[in-house]
Amino acid sequence: MNENDTVIYLVDDDQSVLEALGSLVRSIGLKVACFSSAYEFFDAVSTRARGCLILDVRMPEMSGLDVQKKLSELGDELPIIFISGHGDIPMAVKAIKAGAVDFLTKPFREEELLSAIRTALQIDIEASENLNEIEDIKTHYATLSFREKQVLPFILKGLLNKQTAVELGISEATVKVHRHNLMKKMSVNTLPDLVRITQRLDLPSHKI
Amino acid sequence: MNENDTVIYLVDDDQSVLEALGSLVRSIGLKVACFSSAYEFFDAVSTRARGCLILDVRMPEMSGLDVQKKLSELGDELPIIFISGHGDIPMAVKAIKAGAVDFLTKPFREEELLSAIRTALQIDIEASENLNEIEDIKTHYATLSFREKQVLPFILKGLLNKQTAVELGISEATVKVHRHNLMKKMSVNTLPDLVRITQRLDLPSHKI
DNA sequence: TATTTAAATAAACTAAGGTTTAGTTTTTGT
């Protein structure tokens, strides 16, 4: 499965709903993957799938809300649109609070679903871009040596190289070299840039 | 009205509901302010009120969702708990999407409301603290002179003082003085601190 | 095992930043 592919995942235990929604979504030129149960969906789809998930709330064995919870636990941020035939308000509230894009009640107009899909795909694109940027930064951070990782938080706190040198029991010249090398490895040219990109990481130093 | 006061604002056109909820909330030691209509509420309450708002969705003239929208337009972030007798799912979804803390359906258990209130007050405290911090930063920023405001974005971009001097057609020495003075006025000691606090402002330079 | 590669160290030198002092202009308040 191509990771860059945008797919609308449909999960509903009612085959006729699956087919109807499937052709609706295909009619606007989007790729569709249909599943009759949550298990089928989890078996077939990698956690890095991109697109969005249209989910029936009431299904045997594993409900839509259960799927939402499990996806969240897997760290997947695939946007979810719920559809329900006999849902109630507490269910809808729980779903939206947990980050669902929408919660549609049957019968709904086609345009309602299509609008929700557009919103979901937009959210997915932005989340995906954000995640990629953070992954990039993490990749750079991972190339830092032990000393460079040690020096970084002192820089971010605004300590002078001289002060950092005392903290680590090494010479100021050495701190300067570590600083220089870590800037290169993080691929930033300026201190403000270093501050900004490291804020998108959750370094131990941020917790202090 | 004391701005630091935490008050639970109750708005419901049903007087008996108002009294029942009022005494429930009072019973756990919280201050209550009751209103029979949205207009009464808006007339009596300043936009800087702190606490939370318990709002009936269905009311004559101005509905709960209208109140939510108007509060939001006023820039007020007072957390809202909706209660409804005859609400539907789309209504609940709309409310939660717009940031409501909860959407309770009558009849609800007392503990449900109290739990929602605790959540709402916690959210309010955090939003309030955040807002105060941003206000502080804005206050500091407002004391900057024209030149200091001009120099700031160049610092944040990581330009050398020499480069900033060329950009502004002044000497490097002057840039250094402006830089020194703006650091003092923003009450930060280090460049990383300056970067971090100014990120909480929406300066024009951030948009470029 | 020998060889290479990466990491840590630090001195020397160059460039930039920070601070102080001071002169000039502009604004503000009496």
Add this chain to the structure above:
DNA sequence: ACAAAAACTAAACCTTAGTTTATTTAAATA
């Protein structure tokens, strides 16, 4: 209109940062 305060300017001096080069040590690889 005058005095005081604030803003803008800039030079001089000192401190800190950045860069280059080099040595030592440790780890990975042929």
